[in-house]
Amino acid sequence: MSSNPLRIALAGLGNVGAGVVKVLETNADLIARRAGRPIEVVAVSARDRTRDRGVDLGKFAWVDDAAALAEREDVDVVVELVGGSDGPALTLARKTLAAGKPLVTANKAMIAHHGLELAEAAEAKGVALKYEAAVAGGIPVIKGLREGAAANRLHHVYGVLNGTCNYILTTMESEGRDFAEVLGEAQKLGYAEADPSFDIDGVDAAHKLSILASLAFGARVDFEAVAITGIRHVIAADIAEAAALGYKIRLVGLGEANARGMFQRVHPCLVPIDHPLAHVTGSLNAVVAEGDFVGRLLFQGRGAGEGPTASAVVADLVDIARGATGPTFAMPVADLAALPSAPAGERRGRAYLRFLVADRPGVLAELTAAMRDAGVSIESLIQRGAAADGSVLIVMVTHEGPERSVDHALEKLEGSPSLLGAPMLMHILER
Amino acid sequence: MSSNPLRIALAGLGNVGAGVVKVLETNADLIARRAGRPIEVVAVSARDRTRDRGVDLGKFAWVDDAAALAEREDVDVVVELVGGSDGPALTLARKTLAAGKPLVTANKAMIAHHGLELAEAAEAKGVALKYEAAVAGGIPVIKGLREGAAANRLHHVYGVLNGTCNYILTTMESEGRDFAEVLGEAQKLGYAEADPSFDIDGVDAAHKLSILASLAFGARVDFEAVAITGIRHVIAADIAEAAALGYKIRLVGLGEANARGMFQRVHPCLVPIDHPLAHVTGSLNAVVAEGDFVGRLLFQGRGAGEGPTASAVVADLVDIARGATGPTFAMPVADLAALPSAPAGERRGRAYLRFLVADRPGVLAELTAAMRDAGVSIESLIQRGAAADGSVLIVMVTHEGPERSVDHALEKLEGSPSLLGAPMLMHILER
Incomplete structure (x- = not known):
């Protein structure tokens, strides 16, 4: 030595x-x-x-x-x-x-x-x-992607990248409480910032996703291309309905490399209960990477906090002390591909839609007609009788289809007096 | 380039x-x-x-x-x-x-x-x-421990290290079938070797554990010190009773560094259903490492097969091409500690005990007296009425206590004509 x-x-x-x-x-x-x-x-x-x-x-x-x-x-x-x-x-x-x-x-x-x-x-x-x-605090996921998975063409990288959001969502899940209440408590406990917008609006997760996507896909970092939706509009009923359908709700950062380019999105997502991300609770983080030879890798651990973050900083210092470094994004910047941003509308998938509507005749017909006209096929529909405030909850899960069609259906419904507030759209994680 | x-x-x-x-x-x-x-x-x-x-x-x-x-x-x-x-x-x-x-x-x-x-x-x-x-096929866990967790004093490393055993145990679990039948099928499908003993008797997992323990604890590899029990004697009823108690059965390789030295064991274990290892199914592998700053890290993925294993080999080649290497076990051999083997009997924990006994008066008294005499306190006991062959199944879960006491109780019962075959002892994973 x-x-x-x-x-x-x-x-x-x-x-x-x-x-x-x-x-x-x-x-x-x-x-x-x-x-x-x-x-x-x-x-x-x-x-x-x-x-x-x-x-x-x-x-x-x-x-x-x-x-x-x-x-x-x-x-x-x-x-x-x-x-x-x-x-x-x-x-x-x-x-x-x-x-x-x-x-x-x-x-x-x-x-x-x-x-x-x-x-x-x-x-x-x-x-x-x-x-x-x-990215992901103490979890050695930068190293895992950059070096551990270096033999692979990775086609997907996704995960639970923000501990504050996951704490809020999983506390809502375990205690059946609403977003604002849990956020307030998290702020008191120091789990959320006084100004929590970077976390709960998904910006922090998007920063991390853009870094992971670059490493995974050998592409230039492209934060501006990340489509971002936070968790502000997730209500307790969404979590309960998702659970009844066999899903948990997680804020998922998803990166995908395909023939059209690179797709990056941070979005509250329905995750099947038997998927590893469904077991990521509290302030934990987890990252999944999928490659052509290695298959699916999962990295999980504490994504924030003094000890885990310091552990990651010191791991970098040990690498530097040993002389084991190399290019920042796994290859020289000149070798990184400038991948175009793949359009979301081209994607296919299933979606969860939740509406709060007025309790009056014809509303269900209006919603279902909008879906039909946009070419959206409905796999399941739940209507819950009027709440104390007179609102009715309607939840739909669509069959697989173009995301664009669901967007069109929601555009058709925009401004409808039947809707009490904006509908909630969440995609279903199909990986 | x-x-x-x-x-x-x-x-x-x-x-x-x-x-x-x-x-x-x-x-x-x-x-x-x-x-x-x-x-x-x-x-x-x-x-x-x-x-x-x-x-x-x-x-x-x-x-x-x-x-x-x-x-x-x-x-x-x-x-x-x-x-x-x-x-x-x-x-x-x-x-x-x-x-x-x-x-x-x-x-x-x-x-x-x-x-x-x-x-x-x-x-x-x-x-x-x-x-x-x-170790663990395509999962970059050698790199994760050696470099990613380098800042930490790791005190535990454990995991599901043998895909064949995990495939057999989780197939027994999902299909309620017995060991020999599932093993035979796994052999036909190529998931188990014609001579499966290295896998099912835990030797393969022990090889891997001894390597992980060296890396995690900065210790000399000590394969001879691994206590090894395989999964040959796990029966369908064990899996059903464990499930009723809130556990899954996994072949766990566990390494622990403590004041007495290094403890290494491969053993079928009861894992609480909310533990990450309970979600490791089929031929997947998973490794958990726990450190003083990073907390608990989980690495999961495909532990065998052409693609994942080749992915890991090529990751090593990429490191060598980049010149990012360093000592084999994270530090020079001269710096590795020669940790004494910590005795199992000093350990405390809870245990699952399963007996197949003759259906006649006094058997339960004989078993419980042996426990009492050895100082083993019983947390729960299940007796299932006589099976078609006249045997009775008795399952006990002990309170936390010295492992030595449970061993003594089983020694007292050795040779008892009440027992139809050897009792099954499995420890409960308390991490």
């Missing part, structure tokens, strides 16, 4: 940053044996020097301007945990790579938006840009 | 060998982009030159003596798919490493028995010895 330590600068000392310090201290000996050399933090940068983070930070050099870490002579690798797709995080990332130093980051937004630029900068200097912690 | 190919020799052209050729041909372009250079088979060795393997082998050099592959000047890496812990496989492995060439193998028996010797040989020459395909 070399006694020459790998010297780390940490930018950002929130939970994950403090976690990285704890991991490197607690398991210093084991990590040095695996890395072939010690890994030591030498410098840090954070807004607040006085906050108690539960670890001794006194021995590190403190730097006010995070970007200055990139240029320190005593730093071999910079770990960026500042967050945000642009701003100080991006400045630090650019400076680090320009200085010819490897960068480790947990920043999914930055990789989704600027990953290609940063990967090219890393290639130009022959240094590593690693981001295992950016 | 370098146009300088990585030149491979393949020893053994069974399903997996033919699969490796197919993978490398089918995905040649994608693999070259990921590996940074083409990967090409140049020489092969197999007993039968004439068998149709569904791939064109005419362009490769054929070598009669596999060991000669190690010394060919046109070969950069040898892939050993001959099988068997000793004999030609071991000779080839030794010669390859002695010649300073990297070795890739799917041979779990050889790694379990001779892995340390071979790892030292690889270190001496500074070349890679890789074996992703040796």
Whole structure:
């Protein structure tokens, strides 16, 4: 073993940053044996020097301007945990790579938006840009796709990528409660942010999906092409009806590579109860990848939190210490395919539709006529008698058909006075 | 990308060998982009030159003596798919490493028995010895533990490691049939070997467990220390009674590192129905690793078969092509701990006990007295009235207690004329 330590600068000392310090201290000996050399933090940068983070930070050099870490002579690798797709995080990332130093980051937004630029900068200097912690927390799924599945043409990658949404959906499921109530509780418990929109509107999952899709398909990251729907409009009745039909509801990020290009969607989905994703509960994450030789692989674990995320950051550091790196997205940026965005309307599948309607004659005829006129064939239909507020719940599951037809049917119904609120459309996971 | 190919020799052209050729041909372009250079088979060795393997082998050099592959000047890496812990496989492995060439193998028996010797040989020459395909087929679990979880002190690693056993157990489960019948059918279908003992007696799972435990715990491989019980004595009634109690039966390989050392056991186990391993059906494999920071990780996929196993072999080749290798067991052999074998009797847990007894007075009293005398406390007991053959089925689940006490109780009952055959003891997975 070399006694020459790998010297780390940490930018950002929130939970994950403090976690990285704890991991490197607690398991210093084991990590040095695996890395072939010690890994030591030498410098840090954070807004607040006085906050108690539960670890001794006194021995590190403190730097006010995070970007200055990139240029320190005593730093071999910079770990960026500042967050945000642009701003100080991006400045630090650019400076680090320009200085010819490897960068480790947990920043999914930055990789989704600027990953290609940063990967090219890393290639130009022959240094590593690693981001295992950016997707699915402690689960080594970046490594699993990038290296473990390297022999395969992967055609699908999908999973439960946002722990906050999964906590909310599975709590709604187990307790029969409504979205707003569970969200409020999750915020109180610290499981959801004060401004939860990045999570519950699906943006965070979409960042992660765009990274997974790039790795899986050998394609340029294309976050803008992800179709995103969050979980705000899922009601307790949706979960109950889905359960009666043999499904769980999960926020699924789905990437597919086919002859038309690359399709990417984040959407609340009906998942058959015997599918592995149906067993992913609470704040767990899971990723499924399907390849031409390996078949279906599943990776599951804790997708967030101090310990798991720090575990992923340190795994990247061990790889760097061992010299086991390579191109950011598994191949040089020039080799990544610029896949066109495959249109959703061309897809076929089954859909769950839920309507809240007024309790008056002819409403069911109106709905079913709209389906017929759009060419949508109905596999099953449930109507539940009027609730206390006079609304009637109608749930349909369609036969397999073009997604476009279902969209047309809903367009026909737009503005109908029979509808109390917008209908809910969820696709059924057919993998 | 370098146009300088990585030149491979393949020893053994069974399903997996033919699969490796197919993978490398089918995905040649994608693999070259990921590996940074083409990967090409140049020489092969197999007993039968004439068998149709569904791939064109005419362009490769054929070598009669596999060991000669190690010394060919046109070969950069040898892939050993001959099988068997000793004999030609071991000779080839030794010669390859002695010649300073990297070795890739799917041979779990050889790694379990001779892995340390071979790892030292690889270190001496500074070349890679890789074996992703040796454990859990296509699932990148060697990489997941060795690199993905490198930041953690892993304290448990366990899983469903043998697809044949899992196919038999889950077919018994879904069809209510008995072991011998399902095994016979599995043999006809090619899911079980003509001589199935390596699989059903747990030896294959034990080979894999000893490798996982080494990686997880930073310990020397110690196959001899694995306590092994197979699934031969599981009867349909065990599966039915376990189901009634809320469990599935799985052949679980369990490794644990604790203050007393390393505990390794392969054993049919009762797994709670809400545990991830309860959802592992058919010939799937799954591995769970639990670490101090990452928490619980699950890796699941196809544990055998041409495509998945070849996928793992080629992943190792891509790593070698990229130069991303490192020590065989995650750290140099000299750094691996020689952990003592922790005694099973010190363990505490709950157990399932099943007796087939004669239908006569006093038998139940005899059994329960033996339990009491050994200090075993019974949580639940089920007695099913006499079967057509006059036998009575008695199932007990114990409270948590020392495993030693249950063993003592069974020793007391040994030779009792009340027992029709040996009792069945299965531990309950408490993780």
